[in-house]
Amino acid sequence: MNSSIVSYPNRGPYGSSESxxxxxxxxxxxxxxxxxxxxxxxxxxxxxxxxxxxxSKAIRSIHIHLSHLT
Known part of the structure; x- marks a missing residue:
């Protein structure tokens, strides 16, 4: 049984799956x-x-990761 409410066969070309x-x-x-x-x-x-x-969608954005804040 799948426990996720969403499912994509692959993650696509976005980001790193290592995070x-x-x-x-x-x-x-x-x-x-x-x-x-x-x-x-x-x-x-x-x-x-x-x-x-x-x-990829030409959307203005800001990205912050909490581990980079001091």
């Missing part, structure tokens, strides 16, 4: 499309997935 907790860029792309987003702020940006998606 713990990283989701598929397809999920982020679907949400940005659904809400017709013009700007995007991401606070858990360790793997670069959100930045890659925003760049």
């Amino acid at each position: 713990r907790g990283n989701c598929s860029g397809h999920l982020i792309a679907d949400l940005l499309d659904y809400y017709q987003t013009k700007r995007f702020v991401e606070v858990f940006a360790g793997g670069g997935t959100g930045a890659d998606v925003a760049k």
